Amino acid sequence: MTSNYSGPMPFDCDYSYNSTLEILKYLGTISYLVPGCVLHLFILRSILVTRRDYFKNSSFFTIFGLDSVASIILIVWDVCFGRLILYVSPLCPIVGPYFWMPSMIPKIYYYVLIHARFAKSVAQIIMVLNRMTCVLMPTSYTGIWARLTPISIVLIFLLPLGGTWNLLLSPRYYFVPSYGGFAVIYVRAVTWATASLFQSIYILTALGFTVICTSITLYKLILLRDRVKSAERSLCFTNIFISFTFLLVAATQLYYLVCIPCRTSDYLFAAQFLAFDTFTVG
Numbered sequence: 001m002t003s004n005y006s007g008p009m010p011f012d013c014d015y016s017y018n019s020t021l022e023i024l025k026y027l028g029t030i031s032y033l034v035p036g037c038v039l040h041l042f043i044l045r046s047i048l049v050t051r052r053d054y055f056k057n058s059s060f061f062t063i064f065g066l067d068s069v070a071s072i073i074l075i076v077w078d079v080c081f082g083r084l085i086l087y088v089s090p091l092c093p094i095v096g097p098y099f100w101m102p103s104m105i106p107k108i109y110y111y112v113l114i115h116a117r118f119a120k121s122v123a124q125i126i127m128v129l130n131r132m133t134c135v136l137m138p139t140s141y142t143g144i145w146a147r148l149t150p151i152s153i154v155l156i157f158l159l160p161l162g163g164t165w166n167l168l169l170s171p172r173y174y175f176v177p178s179y180g181g182f183a184v185i186y187v188r189a190v191t192w193a194t195a196s197l198f199q200s201i202y203i204l205t206a207l208g209f210t211v212i213c214t215s216i217t218l219y220k221l222i223l224l225r226d227r228v229k230s231a232e233r234s235l236c237f238t239n240i241f242i243s244f245t246f247l248l249v250a251a252t253q254l255y256y257l258v259c260i261p262c263r264t265s266d267y268l269f270a271a272q273f274l275a276f277d278t279f280t281v282g
Helices: 019-050 059-087 089-099 104-136 141-158 161-169 195-223 229-258 260-264 266-281
Strands: 173-178 181-186
Touching: 019 059, 019 089, 019 266, 059 089, 059 104, 059 141, 059 181, 059 266, 089 173, 089 181, 104 141, 104 161, 104 173, 104 181, 104 195, 104 266, 161 195, 195 229, 229 260, 229 266
Parallel strands: none
Antiparallel strands: 173 181
């Protein structure tokens, strides 16, 4: 490996993995990621096209639409590149040599992937604040969010930079053999500023906002004279599911941070993928 990171970084494909089994893993992964992507596309179609007149003034669905965009990006990135080169091992000796030299492709892929994950955490915080405001201040809710929605959109795009700046500073992205294929890693410009650390911070912050804001919202709904029990049930189930997905991601990221010997574990690797997939599709 050259000290200036400008030279080739060749790698040897690992032929010890069973190609058929690895391809089946890829097919199993896309069997739920692709339907999830289609679902998010239908959601966007409803918001932007078929029911545009109904949703265009809704601050909540504006933010929800951005969350769906982030999910679609994450799924497309994984299905068409990340999981493809990782699990479809026959591609490794054919495609791998094209990435030995410095390239913008791995940097764009990895940066957009991580930025979109952080954007989903920010969008989740804004959505639960939006719902809480709707219940606590129903008369002024529309006016408040008419002013806050443009700011929220900007925050969803910009706040992830607080956790991805070290990815932008990285002097080199390159590939290493993994699961019969190959995967992206990067050289950290600032050693302590890992993507896993910032992902844990963003995820745990979003989880905290979700639990607190939803609890306040639910409590307010229960106190209403004419209680809307269906809304209460929906809110409870939604909160439980979202909290569970955030907990899964936070747990796997924190475990990866604190247990250095575990980082090469196949079980932890699989758990991280499943956690992020639940987070993305949900």
